[in-house]
Amino acid sequence: MTKIDLLTAAPWLKPILRSRLFQPVLMLATLAFFVMVILTGLFGTPAGNRNFGIVFVWIVWWALLMIIMVPFMGRIWCTMCPIPAPGEWLQRRGIVKRTSGKLSTLRWRFPKRFRNMWLQNIGFLGVAIFSAIILTHPDVTAFVLLGFILTGIVLSILYENRVFCRYVCPVGGFIGLYSMMAPLEVRVKDPSVCVTHTPKDCIIGNEQGYGCPWMLYPGGMQRNTYCGMCMECVKTCTQNNIVINVRSIGSDLTVAKERRLDEAYKAFIMLGCAILYSAVLLGPWGWMKDWASMESVANWLIYAAGFLFINLVVLPGAFALTTGLTRRLSKQTLSTRELFTHYAYVLVPLGLAAWIAFSFGFALVNGSYALVVLSDPFGFGWDLFGTRDTAWQPVGTTLIPFLQTGILTAGLLFAINTAYKIAAQYSQTHRQAFIATLPVTGFMTMVTFILLGLYLG
Amino acid sequence: MKARLIIVVIVLALMMVVMLVPIPYLSKPRTHHITLDSQRYEYDPGRLEVHQGDTVIIDFTASDVVHGFYLEGYGIETRVEPGLTKRIEFVADKPGKFRFRCSVTCGSMHPFMIGELVVGPNTTLYRAAATMLIGIAGTLIYLWSFKGEQHE
Incomplete structure (x- = not known):
């Protein structure tokens, strides 16, 4: 299937994605929803099916995520996810405007042995074994989400960029894995342009935007797995070389050189959990x-x-x-x-x-x-x-x-x-x-x- | 290319036929008297098995708190207080597996309080399994048809 570049097919999309308002507006909207989930979780009725937090997180959001967002748009949820927002805004010392200077963090180096999906695998299993409690008790859901947001803030203070999203978030791990199936991708039009363009604005950032918060080099990207679709590269690329393609589904699965055991285990964990949840939660x-x-x-x-x-x-x-x-x-x-x-x-x-x-x-x-x-x-x-x-x-x-x-x-x-x-x-x-x-x-x-x-x- | 298209069309047509073709079922209807007790968060027995055309009479009770009974596919709904018995009667005229669920909020795991009514023969399951097997066979034939082409 020939790829269709949405930025060319729908030219009105580019100014929206290049606007510095694009991601913060989405994040603020979901953050309001998130605050409501926390408040209803902590102070609302303990009956899960009568509580906004439980119903909107585990039924509405989950269904939207797994039935629509991930299969059709890959990591689009990561574009708007409110969990890393406070940490990222603290790092940037601002929400919308591109602030000058380096990110405000302690600039620690994230341990190399954890630069993979294993922490996400462990985190997901940790949540999964408590899932019958988490998804039926509003206060537990609220504390888990608060725990995520606090972890995101702490990691943002210690490390540059989205270390939480890339290496820790239990949800981000499986969204990344399954986003390989999505018929949507952020890529470069011509990799050779990136090779010869030495300033690498997409990595270090410029006055239009930040360097890739997900610590990727768009010029070498062949899979959706770790691209959070934040659109910073659309803003920073001075060569007009970033495209958003509609493509055939599952095309990342045949990219051989990036296959890894941590991702393989993620695939087992997700399949195993789907079977076990079907038995435990939907069985008699x-x-x-x-x-x-x-x-x-x-x-x-x-x-x-x-x-x-x-x-x-x-x-x-x-x-x-x-x-x-x-x-x-x-x-x-x-x-x-x-x-x-x-x-x-x-x-x-x-x-x-x-x-x-x-x-x-x-x-x-x-x-x-x-x-x-x-x-x-x-x-x-x-x-x-x-x-x-x-x-x-x-x-x-x-x-x-x-x-x-x-x-x-x-x-x-x-x-x-x-x-x-x-x-x-x-x-x-x-x-x-x-x-x-x-x-x-x-x-x-x-x-x-x-x-x-x-x-x- | 043309041969592959023919394979795809034949397989899809076969899958559709298996999924949709009516299967006559002839059996002497029976009447089942079942006592179904409910307590957080299960029904006892959790699985009821009858045959298509059978009359099902359920004496529905609750052991701890008020529970409900909503039968998917049949749209039957009722509730019962502890100590009382509610009679539910219907003809199991649709084959397949139908979940019944508690329809009265009874605690934290309420949305997952589920039982199963299997109206045999479970043609929905058999059709689904057959459809899947035809699809697998068709896919393998399709893949085999790449024989002789340049290999990646």
Whole structure:
């Protein structure tokens, strides 16, 4: 598919993105929403489905994120996310205007061993094992979000730029991984222009904007994974060389040279969590819900251990056996560990499909709570818009199984196609690539049938 | 190229047929008397299995607080206070898996208080599985058709 540059196709977009107001306006809007979530979390009703914070974060925002933003626009949420805003504004000593001088930080160097996704993997799992509590208790949600914002501020004081977003944020990790699927990318038009243009305004900044807060060199960017779409490079590029392309979906998955084990594990963790959440939260097993929601600490410890074991050992272990089989059958020369890392990227489309299917499963059913909490965000009995007494009304319940089937099928088939493309990069012949695709296809089919069983069986 | 397009069209057509073609089901209808108890945050039994056309009579009770029963796909909704029994009666005329959920806020995990009614034969599941298998086979045939082309 030919790429379409939106900045050329829609020239009105460029002045908007070049405006220094663009990102702060979005961030201030989401920050207001964020403050409301914190306030209702701390001072509102403890009944989650009657509390603005819970309903708007875990139903409305989550559904928008996983069903619309990530699949279609990649890291667009990171453009407007309020969590790093206070830290970034403190660093810059301003919100809108490009302030002169260096960023105000202690200028520590972020440890090299943490410049990857492992902290995000650990952070996500840490949140995930408490998720049944976090997403049902408004005060816990508020404290978690406050914890994120404080961490963001502290890291902004210690380190330059968005260290929190790039290396720590548990949400940013999986958005980055799944943004590889998005049909939208920020890239350079002609990399050779960047090579010869020595000032590198996109890295160090100029009077129009800051150097890339995500610590990237746009000229060398081949994937969406770590680009926060802040649009600073659109502002700073003096060569008019930044483009925003509409492209074919999932094209980052075939970029071989940047595949890494930390990202591979992120793919396993996300897929594992989608399966486990589907069982725990959407299944009929009350004991699982009791264990997950810490009815007794002993049972929760078993649940947490099981959760981590499945995510970190069972799923990757089964996949390692699969790639071992791939190596044996196809006689590919890479080591099993290397094949494990490369083929793990096939789980990106499958995992994203699993999360979309899961999100449909509860967002449509519980979406009507949004009308109630819009009128009565704290649960104090207010009726701001006359919708407080709206009855809970599940939407599209007969449609959900078909949506889930369609999405899972599309994800699986796309993943098989991706497996072949990855296999082709390490095979001498078509036959070798085709054979290498088969064990991975078997693994993914098994996982998809588990999900299908949970949703429809 | 043309052959590949034909593969894609055939596979998509087969998937559509499997998903949509009506399957006649002939079975002698039965009546099921079920006692369904509810307590935070589960139903007991959590899964009910009947056959299409069967009459389902549920005596719905609550052990701790007020709970609700909303059956997806059938639009049946009721609630019950502890100590009382509410009778729910309907004909399971639609096949597939349908979740029933608590419709009365009963605590923190209320939105996830879910049970399942499986009306067999679960053709929705079988159709979905068959559709998926056809899709997998079709994708593999499609990929195999690249044989002989320049390899990346």
